[in-house]
Amino acid sequence: MTRQTWTHRLAIVGICSTLALGGAVTIANPVAEAATTATASTTKANKIINYGKSFLGVPYKFGASTSTTRYFDCSSLMKRIYGKFGVTLPRTSAAQAKKGVAVSKANLKKGDLLFFSTGSRSTGRNITHVGMYIGNGNMLHTYGSPGVMITNINKAHWKKTYVKARRVL
Template sequence: MTMQRRYIQKVMAVGLATTIAFTAFAAVGQQTVHAQTTAQSTSVSKGQQIINYGKKFLGRPYKFGASTSTTKNFDCSSFTKYVFKHYGITLPRTSAQQSKVGKFVSKASLRVGDLVFFSSGSRANGHNVTHVAIYAGNGKILHTYGKPGVTISNLNSGNWKRTYLSARRVL
């Protein structure tokens, strides 16, 4: 075998080894990026999963004091308790009790899946929590009250804007 031919074989072997190593390195790097992206999207999408599950009950009737073990009807806090329980998050029974769990979130920092609290209805005095909803994003809330039952409302208008008190993050 000539010297030139051996040299070409060595160059090709080194080139092939380099290509294999680079390809393996790139694949591991892609897997790492994919794993990080998946972890981030999972933590972001939990709130959206809660909203998507809650939307399955749109139109279900409102009934004050509804049981937390049925989906036949809901009141505001039995609805939030039921929906969050589906994702392994245990909430207390009443909206007032729910307003004390998790951590405080400013209205400007709301994320999909946050609980939002109001002082509205005949029991309200402007300070007492009497209603709870789930923030659905884009200024919307998913909740249940009165005639519409489970519905989506605009947080930033009408009664909901006037009676907003606070928000809590339990995710």
């Protein structure tokens, strides 16, 4: 082979290598972005949960004003907690149940909103209660005494009255 042929082949190999490496970097980039986004979402969820836990024991009051932290009802609690982190939620649990994207119970992540049909206004399908999934089968919510609390969603009452979940983070 002549020197010119070798130079030509080396140039082709160099160009092909550059394209291949560029493609690998381009393919790997969305994966890295997804991991960064997932980490940021988890971090935000943990901050929201920790802020929510600061209200443990605050009394329950149906129809509580959103301008106070002396007492909460379920939806005013969620509106307060998420609002501190830039997530705007409507006032009622029924309206909150229309925000974000649907998520199955099997795929819950920290920070997901959980919706139930419970209490005297319940039909079994309508939304009357909201809580925040905090992991390990538990939710942060307020419902009667002792006020803001952590409850396992797999206990009979909550398992029976569960309707759906929405991801707003």
